[in-house]
Amino acid sequence: MRLILAPMEGVMDHDMRDLLTGINTFDLCVTEFVRVTDTLLPNRVFYRTCPELLQGAKTSNGTPVRLQLLGSHPEYMALNAQRAVKLGSPGVDINFGCPSKTVNKNRGGAILLREPDQLFSIVRAVREAVPAELPVTAKIRLGYEDKSLFLENARAIEQAGASELAVHARTKAEGYRPPAHWEYIGKIRENLGIPVIANGEIWNHEDARRCMDASGCTDLMVGRPSLVTPNITTMIRESVRPMSWSSVLQLILQLSDRDRQNGKWQYHPSRLKQWLNYLRKAYPQAQNLFERIRSLRDADAIVEILCSDLARAAS
Structure with missing residues (x-):
């Protein structure tokens, strides 16, 4: 295959x-x-x-x-x-x-x-x-x-x-x-x-x-x-299950790092919301996160929320 x-x-x-x-x-x-x-x-x-x-x-x-x-x-x-x-x-x-x-x-x-x-x-x-x-x-x-x-x-x-x-x-x-x-x-x-x-x-x-x-x-x-x-x-x-939500959050933060380094920081909020729109089809946590950041346009504020969520998910 x-x-x-x-x-x-x-x-x-x-x-x-x-x-x-x-x-x-x-x-x-x-x-x-x-x-x-x-x-x-x-x-x-x-x-x-x-x-x-x-x-x-x-x-x-x-x-x-x-x-x-x-x-x-x-x-x-x-x-x-x-x-x-x-x-x-x-x-x-x-x-x-x-x-x-x-x-x-x-x-x-x-x-x-x-x-x-x-x-x-x-x-x-x-x-x-x-x-x-x-x-x-x-x-x-x-x-x-x-x-x-x-x-x-x-x-x-x-x-x-x-x-x-x-x-x-x-x-x-x-x-x-x-x-x-x-x-x-x-x-x-x-x-x-x-x-x-x-x-x-x-x-x-x-x-x-x-x-x-x-x-x-x-x-x-x-x-x-x-x-x-x-x-x-x-x-x-x-035939395994979807990866854990904490692992998904780590991926999202990796994308954040890339966007910051590659001059895409101003577009990061919209890119992240676009991805969450897909992720929420499999992860209820993505829906919750999407609702909390929907009105935010500041990438740094969004990343702060992501880091906080990851810390909670890993604990």
């Missing part, structure tokens, strides 16, 4: 990837997307999204990190893919799954699932631009408004030369509402000759087993579950 940490725009940045790979056994991380329009982006854009490029495209514990691109123009997607691998990315991932209204309005992400021919053109252009020994991968949903093109889209991506395909088992219209339709991933896997990765509603060992049984996949991708229960790979691989 391979476990891949999914990109999550606005959440899964370099620091969060580093924290989560430090306590998990992910086989690969995929970055937040680099938005490609009609230009070749400067190096700094790639380094900003993926600082790991400066350390061999790996997190501090050695987990490989692959850059993701999002765009609709084959030529410029190809040029930027070429630059990404020249800067050290071990391959390129293409985002055809983002459900954001803003992204879709600008002809990026999931809206392209209405155009199998365009998916083919983008993947083919990127594949031709990237050295053959490096993977070109893609992530899709089962469709935009409906699932009528799910297999046609998957076949177009394979025929264009993709190395593997990750599938989020819902349409854009279905968003993140349960259930995930893993059986459709199974139909894709049966019709493709490249590896298929299953994604969606994999919260624990039991979900992983049910997903693998329904899809036939042995490779899984998780995003939101890693923020809800940070020890997610151990939960999936070994």
Whole structure:
């Protein structure tokens, strides 16, 4: 079984990837997307999204990190893919799954699932631009408004030369509402000759087993579950319970230290509240903490509360 940490725009940045790979056994991380329009982006854009490029495209514990691109123009997607691998990315991932209204309005992400021919053109252009020994991968949903093109889209991506395909088992219209339709991933896997990765509603060992049984996949991708229960790979691989709340608080304080050191201190309150919004799905203590800091905007005051809570939890 391979476990891949999914990109999550606005959440899964370099620091969060580093924290989560430090306590998990992910086989690969995929970055937040680099938005490609009609230009070749400067190096700094790639380094900003993926600082790991400066350390061999790996997190501090050695987990490989692959850059993701999002765009609709084959030529410029190809040029930027070429630059990404020249800067050290071990391959390129293409985002055809983002459900954001803003992204879709600008002809990026999931809206392209209405155009199998365009998916083919983008993947083919990127594949031709990237050295053959490096993977070109893609992530899709089962469709935009409906699932009528799910297999046609998957076949177009394979025929264009993709190395593997990750599938989020819902349409854009279905968003993140349960259930995930893993059986459709199974139909894709049966019709493709490249590896298929299953994604969606994999919260624990039991979900992983049910997903693998329904899809036939042995490779899984998780995003939101890693923020809800940070020890997610151990939960999936070994069927253990979520880590203790005191351990979660220690992780949060590690993020605080990183934000202070990396010039993100002014954004730390909003980043922390965003993470607590996920954590409270598994931890009642996160809900309590969220309510106590909701109106606070001073990062130092919030950290003081965190330290006090950790001291109580450890006693």
